[in-house]
Amino acid sequence: MKLYNTLTREKQEFEPQDGKTVRMYVCGPTVYDHLHIGNLRPILVFGTLRQYMERFKGWDVIYVQNITDVDDKLIARAQEAGTSVAAIAAEYTDAYFGLLDRLGVVPPTHSPRATDHIAGMIKLVQQLIETGYAYEQGGDVYFRVRAFNEYGKLSGRSVDELRSGARIAASEKKEDPLDFTLWKAAKPGEPKWDSPWGEGRPGWHTECVVLSRHYLGDTLDIHAGGNDLIFPHHENEIAQAEALTGKTFARFWLHNGMLTVNGEKMAKSTGNFAYAYEVLGRFDPETVRYFYLSRHYRKPLDYSESALAEAEKAGDRIRTLISEVEAELRGAGDEAPGHAGTAFIASLTAFKDRYLAAMDDDLNTVDALAVIQELVAAANRFRATATGADRLALRAAVNLVRDLGKPLGLFQPRGAASTGLTDELMELLIELRAKLREDKEFALADRIRDRLTELGIALKDTAHGTIWTREES
């Protein structure tokens, strides 16, 4: 599999360093507010990468995504709301996990909260002071950027270039404008922890280094996040980690592109903005996923209601095939398909190969979705002409769509409801309705159909008998 590595600026062949377990860290949310639609992108994209690796590459993935639960924004929000930072963090951490659940995101292997690892952060800062990479000034601790001579390697900028644009704020006591905060002295009323430099709290850049090393060791296989984090956040993570260990901090750096809204930068102040939960109130989670995966993760993504409506239509084409074929073949036998059916099944391999090639090419979900659409189109063409036992071959197409959709979080069976007893009861109702119509008891037959509609179940009379589908709510 090839992945584009921001560090080397090229697509490189990826393999986990030990050949079997991918150690992956994705910068997580700062829980001071609900997630907005831009925050969803890394969650969906890198979650898909993880699931693809687990399902189709045969690797285990340890997936760590932090929760930043102490930070300037949280403090400001708590002061505004007249409550504690812990209360704000608890509220929005719950909201975050609720959102992952609604979106069908597999939860990270570990979701460490920054405040559970303060001791580790103090230790890291101490080690950096001892080795000359950091210094204390009046209760604050700064990283000495000029002591780390590879600074700028991720963002591709030189220290001189960076320095020319940097200024030291009046409140700061830095040696150099590029030096960044590792530890911040607490102001009155702020959350604080005891440290060798007095009461204070860790900086954000330190948090991710400590949390990733705690769960994944000195060298990560993949470190990922939005491309707005390349500088300074990820550059500063590299400086601390590599100054400390002398080893490569992350072998691959993956960055997703930013989201625009109706062609413009997303901004709360202008109202050109949407929370993730608002979108999920208007569109099905599958539609939201389809939309995010229908553009390559490194490109900018433009959010609009019409783009989501298109994603909905595209997804419906696929779901319709699945539900109709499953409804038609429910309870059908398993005799061998004839020549045409066998040939159709054999033709499916090519779709899977093309899907794998797309996903292996820097997670090209755009092409992967196009392949699934083509597979569905081929299945629909086959369906239009196939008869008898040949139609059973459609099961293989549906199974393949589900299999390929799995890492994308798309086209999976909903819940466990449509199994066993439900199937049998539905067959009984369909049989009864057919009998009533035969006996010209149309009012009663219609009543069965209407009551089912009210329950969200649609009956469709086709050339191959009556099928039922559950309306997606």
Ligand SMILES: [Zn+2]
């Ligand atoms: Zn981070």
